[in-house]
Amino acid sequence: MREHFDQELKDINQAVLHMSIMVEESLYKAKTALLEQNIPLAQQVIDEDARVNEKEMEISDQAAILIAKQQPVAADLRHLIAVLKVVTDIERIGDFAVHIAKRAREFGHDKPVKAYIDIPRMIDLGAQMLREGVLAFIEKNEEKARAVSRVDEEVDALQKQVYRELLSLMMEDRETIKKATKIMFLSRYLERMGDHAVSICEWAIYSATGRHEDL
Numbered sequence: 001m002r003e004h005f006d007q008e009l010k011d012i013n014q015a016v017l018h019m020s021i022m023v024e025e026s027l028y029k030a031k032t033a034l035l036e037q038n039i040p041l042a043q044q045v046i047d048e049d050a051r052v053n054e055k056e057m058e059i060s061d062q063a064a065i066l067i068a069k070q071q072p073v074a075a076d077l078r079h080l081i082a083v084l085k086v087v088t089d090i091e092r093i094g095d096f097a098v099h100i101a102k103r104a105r106e107f108g109h110d111k112p113v114k115a116y117i118d119i120p121r122m123i124d125l126g127a128q129m130l131r132e133g134v135l136a137f138i139e140k141n142e143e144k145a146r147a148v149s150r151v152d153e154e155v156d157a158l159q160k161q162v163y164r165e166l167l168s169l170m171m172e173d174r175e176t177i178k179k180a181t182k183i184m185f186l187s188r189y190l191e192r193m194g195d196h197a198v199s200i201c202e203w204a205i206y207s208a209t210g211r212h213e214d215l
Helices: 002-036 039-070 074-107 119-139 142-150 152-172 174-209
Strands: none
Touching (some): 002 039, 039 074, 119 142, 119 152
16 A cells, blocks of 8 residues: 555656756747747747646646545645645746747847847746756755755846846837836746746755745
């Protein structure tokens, strides 16, 4: 009975990892679409989001059924409850990949504003935090979770820098206001993406220790 439970739990963890890889790939595709003005690739990211949503529901159902059927002990129950929260965070990060792709599609082949400043770096950091945060969760590695959460400080700093540069640009050239404002909103989405990655780290710590912490 325990071996069967352990295998089902392992399967759920692998599904969570697979879902995070799907979203990470979407983030990089969206970044490429934005920088290379690749509208078909942007549309692909948008279309593929349905698969991420389906994966979230599938994993949530698996975890809920396992809780109901097996009535797991405290540590396993904590982890399964955390799974339900983590897949929601991953799905939200996937939504931000869609936001990037929609901006890429909207901007089309227009001349970019200052090569989007630090937006590409923010996307890279968000993808990194997602990947490492999910690994910390699966491994129940509290130290790694804390390290990943600290990366969010750089994301926040970059978002402020993007705001400053865009405000300066808008004051210099009023014709940039419309597009620069949209890039400001995009940087805000990416800052929130970092917050969801931090949330994954918080659930990793909860799974490992039973403690709820704000990182």
